[in-house]
Amino acid sequence: MSATQLWLLLRRYARNDSSTSARLTSVLAVIAFAATSAVSLVVVGGLMAFIHRWQDGLKVGNNDPKLYVMLAGFATLLLLVPLATLGAAAARLSMARRDARLAALRLAGATSWQVSVITLLDAGVQAVIGSVIGVAGYLAVLPLVAQLSFEGRQLSLAELWVGFPILAATVLGVAAVGVLSAASSLQRVRITPLGVAARVSPPKLSIFRLTGLLVAAAGAFLSVQVMGSLVGLFVVLVFGGFVALGIGVLNLIGPFVLQIVGRITASQARSAATLLAGRRIADNPKAAWRSVGGVAIATFIAGITSLVGLFADAADNEPDVQVLMTDLTTGGLLTLVIAGVLAAVSTGVMQAGRLIDQRQEYRNLVLAGSDTKTLDRARLRETSIPLIAALGTATASVLVVMVPAIGASAFAEPTVAMIFIASVLTTAAMVMAGAAATGFVARGLTADLAQ
Amino acid sequence: MTAPQPPFAPAPEAPFGPVLRANALTKIYGSAPVETHALKGVDLQIAAGESIAIMGHSGSGKTTLLHLLAGVLAPTSGTVSWRGRDLASMSDADRTKLRRSEFGFVFQSGQLLPELPALENAALPLLLAGIDRSMSMQLAREQLGRLGLAGLEQRRPGELSGGQAQRVAIARALVSDPEVIFADEPTGALDQATGWDVMRALKESAYICGAALVVVTHNPEVAHWCARTITMTDGRISNVAVQQPTSLEAQLVPPPPPAIFGGVGGAAR
Numbered sequence: 001m002s003a004t005q006l007w008l009l010l011r012r013y014a015r016n017d018s019s020t021s022a023r024l025t026s027v028l029a030v031i032a033f034a035a036t037s038a039v040s041l042v043v044v045g046g047l048m049a050f051i052h053r054w055q056d057g058l059k060v061g062n063n064d065p066k067l068y069v070m071l072a073g074f075a076t077l078l079l080l081v082p083l084a085t086l087g088a089a090a091a092r093l094s095m096a097r098r099d100a101r102l103a104a105l106r107l108a109g110a111t112s113w114q115v116s117v118i119t120l121l122d123a124g125v126q127a128v129i130g131s132v133i134g135v136a137g138y139l140a141v142l143p144l145v146a147q148l149s150f151e152g153r154q155l156s157l158a159e160l161w162v163g164f165p166i167l168a169a170t171v172l173g174v175a176a177v178g179v180l181s182a183a184s185s186l187q188r189v190r191i192t193p194l195g196v197a198a199r200v201s202p203p204k205l206s207i208f209r210l211t212g213l214l215v216a217a218a219g220a221f222l223s224v225q226v227m228g229s230l231v232g233l234f235v236v237l238v239f240g241g242f243v244a245l246g247i248g249v250l251n252l253i254g255p256f257v258l259q260i261v262g263r264i265t266a267s268q269a270r271s272a273a274t275l276l277a278g279r280r281i282a283d284n285p286k287a288a289w290r291s292v293g294g295v296a297i298a299t300f301i302a303g304i305t306s307l308v309g310l311f312a313d314a315a316d317n318e319p320d321v322q323v324l325m326t327d328l329t330t331g332g333l334l335t336l337v338i339a340g341v342l343a344a345v346s347t348g349v350m351q352a353g354r355l356i357d358q359r360q361e362y363r364n365l366v367l368a369g370s371d372t373k374t375l376d377r378a379r380l381r382e383t384s385i386p387l388i389a390a391l392g393t394a395t396a397s398v399l400v401v402m403v404p405a406i407g408a409s410a411f412a413e414p415t416v417a418m419i420f421i422a423s424v425l426t427t428a429a430m431v432m433a434g435a436a437a438t439g440f441v442a443r444g445l446t447a448d449l450a451q
Numbered sequence: 452m453t454a455p456q457p458p459f460a461p462a463p464e465a466p467f468g469p470v471l472r473a474n475a476l477t478k479i480y481g482s483a484p485v486e487t488h489a490l491k492g493v494d495l496q497i498a499a500g501e502s503i504a505i506m507g508h509s510g511s512g513k514t515t516l517l518h519l520l521a522g523v524l525a526p527t528s529g530t531v532s533w534r535g536r537d538l539a540s541m542s543d544a545d546r547t548k549l550r551r552s553e554f555g556f557v558f559q560s561g562q563l564l565p566e567l568p569a570l571e572n573a574a575l576p577l578l579l580a581g582i583d584r585s586m587s588m589q590l591a592r593e594q595l596g597r598l599g600l601a602g603l604e605q606r607r608p609g610e611l612s613g614g615q616a617q618r619v620a621i622a623r624a625l626v627s628d629p630e631v632i633f634a635d636e637p638t639g640a641l642d643q644a645t646g647w648d649v650m651r652a653l654k655e656s657a658y659i660c661g662a663a664l665v666v667v668t669h670n671p672e673v674a675h676w677c678a679r680t681i682t683m684t685d686g687r688i689s690n691v692a693v694q695q696p697t698s699l700e701a702q703l704v705p706p707p708p709p710a711i712f713g714g715v716g717g718a719a720r
Binding site for chain 2: 269270271272275276279280283358360361364365367368369370371374
């Protein structure tokens with residue numbers, strides 16, 4: 001039997017499979033792939049709107065439209081990291097339930113080639129279904145995005161439309177992410193089917209670590225293209241360098257801070273929920289940071305753009321500058337909200353994945369009389385504690401970096417601070433909603449116990 | 452190779468009345484036309500402190516019976532009553548609380564949370580019941596010590612052997628001083644010698660804290676530790692065998708004074 005036929009046979013059985021966790025895993029992976037592609041398209045649409053305006057020579061006042069393209073490109077690059085995180089989480093999830101099945105197939109005599117084809121087809125199909133749903137999601141939110149106004153003009157649907165080639169490229173790109181991640185996970189199965197069956201796979205460093213390099217290369221390319229001069233490139237490099245340094249420091253200290261926070265939480269915990277949350281954070285601070293790191297970075301950027309806007313408000317009343325600064329603030333907050341959406345989905349997906357991996361432990365706890373509300377609380381705390389730590393660190397970093405530069409005027413305009421705080425709180429609420437949504441998964445895992 | 456015999460016989464039938472009583476239990480999974488009749492009328496009484504093995508082939512209904520007795524599942528017809536109170540008349544929250552405070556559970560595997568050290572895993576039922584942390588940890592530490600796990604309190608489940616992990620699970624089942632311990636294939640994932648050790652630890656601990664022990668198993672050597680063995684066939688009890696206590700029973704240390712257990716789950720008793 002060819003590998004493709006074997007895959008079709010397994011798909012047919014999978015349709016009749018009543019196993020809740022298997023179905024949930026597929027649904028979650030599809031949701032994550034859908035969110036990845038929808039957000040990617042919205043972000044690319046926004047970038048293209050500014051490119052169109054620049055190419056069409058449309059501008060308001062004396063502001064250089066190239067600057068807008070640069071800033072939008074910068075925001076796009078910033079969002080690549082949380083996007084890649086979500087894509088990787090989706091791919092990891094689609095692999096979660098597969099390890100045992102693949103090992104069983106290998107032990108039953110399937111060749112590594114057959115196992116590879118089955119895995120890649122599974123991952124590819126989930127990614128394609130997800131990204132097609134994502135395209136529909138992009139089309140659905142376009143009217144909402146078109147309410148935003150930049151350069152003194154509302155964005156139009158035509159400006160935000162990415163065109164069919166980019167739609168197709170996104171679907172293919174997301175499918176490629178799914179297939180490539182599955183392929184990299186396959187290395188283990190091919191070498192040691194027994195090892196995978198026994199769940200002793202060594203921790204793997206993600207291929208997405210290369211994202212940083214890609215971001216830098218794309219940033220440099222975009223700078224030269226848009227600014228068209230070395231002076232412009234120099235300005236961009238200095239500004240980008242500072243921001244990159246900030247992000248790097250955040251990423252370096254983030255997991256470290258979370259580990260300490262987790263340990264302190266666990267050692268001081270008075271309830272089972274807090275103890276579990278603290279131990280889980282301390283056990284894998286990098287995973288905790290992955291869920292909230294994107295939001296922390298976006299908070300840092302949005303904080304800076306808000307304060308820069310404030311600085312300009314105080315210093316200069318020229319209308320062009322006012323428009324630019326307002327746009328800068330809007331862009332920063334928009335980036336924060338998009339990062340929040342991504343973090344909400346990836347938090348939900350990652351927690352659901354862990355629940356599915358530990359479904360037996362979870363079921364046994366419920367069997368032994370654990371209150372599901374306590375377990376829900378533990379899961380929420382596992383998100384809220386790193387989230388508060390991350391947002392707090394980011395906001396403190398903004399103050400440390402910007403207040404000495406701007407001085408007391410930073411506090412002269414309370415509206416700006418309030419809008420910033422409201423945006424941060426909205427973002428936090430979205431992430432918590434993502435974590436709360438995993439309650440459905442938890443109920444699903446114990447549905448058969450509900451009489 | 453013959454299995455080593457238990458060094459002491461099962462606890463004698465306790466002189467008290469039944470604490471857990473099942474009457475004419477039936478359980479049907481699914482709906483017509485693909486119904487599965489897992490239980491077809493089972494009557495069973497469990498006295499305080501007694502030990503029962505439920506044996507039978509796969510699909511004979513033994514795990515379903517355990518889940519009905521523990522209030523995890525509701526019967527299709529028939530009743531399960533705990534100290535005279537019908538479990539069906541209790542709210543879901545009350546049944547959950549009953550499982551947490553009066554029952555202890557030991558499963559074949561997958562019961563210890565990988566992130567928590569042994570001590571916190573053992574203390575978890577108390578913490579979940581809202582008992583103060585230092586008291587929970589103290590009781591868990593004592594329970595681990597009794598099971599020969601002193602010094603291993605800070606090890607994670609991944610750093611314990613299969614037998615040690617199962618002893619931590621027993622400590623966890625016992626930490627809230629339950630009246631009944633339900634064990635579903637407690638030695639299923641262990642080799643023969645380790646399984647024997649674990650059963651001894653389970654039986655001894657249940658005896659010491661005066662808890663009834665209900666063990667689901669397909670292994671006659673495991674059933675040998677229990678005073679009564681009921682065999683399930685096709686959803687019905689097909690055989691009941693009672694073991695006579697031996698003189699070795701006397702080797703068991705007497706139960707400690709109840710002060711250690713008094714303040715926790717047993718407070719309601």
